[in-house]
Each structure stands twice: as structure tokens, then as C-alpha cells.
Amino acid sequence: xxxxxxxxxxxxxxxxxxxxxxxxxxxxxxxxxxxxxxxxxxxxxxxxxxxxxxxxxxxxxxxxxxxxxxxxxxxxxxxxxxxxxxxxxxxxxxxxxxxxxxxxxxxxxxxxxxxxxxxxxxxxxxxxxxxxxxxxxxxxxxxxxxxxxxxxxxxxxxxxxxxxxxxxxxxxxxxxxxxxxxxxxxxxxxxxxxxxxxxxx
Ligand code: GRF
Numbered sequence: 001x002x003x004x005x006x007x008x009x010x011x012x013x014x015x016x017x018x019x020x021x022x023x024x025x026x027x028x029x030x031x032x033x034x035x036x037x038x039x040x041x042x043x044x045x046x047x048x049x050x051x052x053x054x055x056x057x058x059x060x061x062x063x064x065x066x067x068x069x070x071x072x073x074x075x076x077x078x079x080x081x082x083x084x085x086x087x088x089x090x091x092x093x094x095x096x097x098x099x100x101x102x103x104x105x106x107x108x109x110x111x112x113x114x115x116x117x118x119x120x121x122x123x124x125x126x127x128x129x130x131x132x133x134x135x136x137x138x139x140x141x142x143x144x145x146x147x148x149x150x151x152x153x154x155x156x157x158x159x160x161x162x163x164x165x166x167x168x169x170x171x172x173x174x175x176x177x178x179x180x181x182x183x184x185x186x187x188x189x190x191x192x193x194x195x196x197x198x199x200x201x
Contacts, residue, residue: 004193005034007083009091014045015178016089016110016185021052023186030193035081037074039093055081060093071096078103084198087189088147092124095147107147108192110185112177114159115143119152129170129177140164140173142181144188160184 146154
């Protein structure tokens with residue numbers, strides 16, 4: 001049985017990458033991490049990929065100053081690794097039109113709030129959890145959704161709820177949501193892989 005080939009795009013710590021990779025090593029996994037692309041050469045995500053022996057590429061405005069060339073280089077690298085699904089997990093850059101066209105409907109993102117609440121431009125990192133606390137929401141949690149041209153606007157695939165506690169700080173809420181991300185993202189990728197004919201090639 002072949003496995004759905006997943007490319008992970010990440011800029012930061014890479015804890016979702018680690019969760020996905022760990023899940024991909026389980027016997028019942030229907031997906032494999034084929035490639036990691038990071039725009040930040042010093043990121044934990046790229047360091048983890050290299051340590052774990054996953055093909056890893058640093059691609060950014062530094063390696064490719066022309067945005068169109070960067071877009072094309074990313075598209076070509078994803079294709080060269082036979083990518084069937086692109087997962088952005090803490091990837092801080094917008095994808096270019098060539099990548100979006102090549103992988104239309106096959107790019108998903110994880111966001112640390114219950115979309116459509118608390119999404120859009122500028123809504124990342126602590127700002128998201130600050131907004132949840134400021135709004136007095138009783139629940140929060142991650143959303144996995146399709147990537148479109150607009151930030152956080154693609155169709156929702158799955159969400160997972162965690163409580164917001166009365167004494168929560170941004171950090172305590174962020175930690176609870178991140179723990180839920182590490183369960184939700186591998187579960188969603190496994191479901192996509194199980195239903196995807198590309199996994200049976
Ligand atoms: C996660 O909270 C994810 O929802 C958001 O960026 C963060 C990435 O964390 N898009 P990590 O790099 O996977 O640890």
C-alpha cells in the first residue's frame with residue numbers, strides 16, 4: 001500500500017510538523033511526509049526535518065529575490081517530490097499563484113481558532129488568543145481549512161473545541177489549543193489520505 005505524499009510548509013517551531021511526522025510513522029498511517037519547505041533557514045521546522053531525514057528545502061526571498069521565481073521554484077520542488085497534498089502549518093508567507101493553481105483543492109492550513117471567528121490578515125500567533133480572550137469566548141480550538149487566495153477564508157474541513165477557562169492567559173490558552181492541533185491535523189490528513197485515490201498508486 002503506498003501512502004499519500006504530503007509536503008509540509010512551515011516557518012516556526014514545527015510542532016505540528018513533528019506531530020504529523022510522528023503520526024505518519026504509525027503502522028496504520030496512509031500518508032508519508034515527502035518534503036518540508038521552510039522560508040526561515042533557522043527554524044525549528046527545518047532543523048527537525050533535517051534531523052529526521054525528511055527532504056527539506058529553504059526557499060524564501062533570500063534564496064529567490066523575485067517573487068515569481070520563488071513561486072515557480074516552490075511549485076517545481078513540490079512537483080519533483082511527487083506531492084499529493086500540501087499542508088501549511090505555521091507557514092507565515094502567502095502562497096504564490098503557481099503553487100495554488102498546481103495544487104488547487106489540495107492545500108490545507110491549520111489555524112489556532114474556530115474559524116470564521118478570529119481569522120484573517122494579522123491574525124496569527126498570540127494575536128489570535130488575545131482576541132479570543134478579549135471577546136470573552138467560552139470555547140476556542142483549531143480549524144483545518146482549504147487554502148485560497150484570502151487568508152483563512154477557504155472552506156472549513158474540521159474543527160476541534162477546547163474550553164477557555166476563566167483564569168486563562170494567552171500562553172495557557174495557546175498551549176491548550178496547540179495540543180488540540182497536534183491531534184486534529186494528523187487525523188484530518190489521515191482521513192484525506194484514506195479517501196484519496198493518490199494514496200493507492
Ligand atoms: C500553530 O498554532 C498553527 O495553528 C499556526 O501556527 C502555529 C504553528 O506552530 N498556523 P508550530 O510551528 O507547528 O509549532
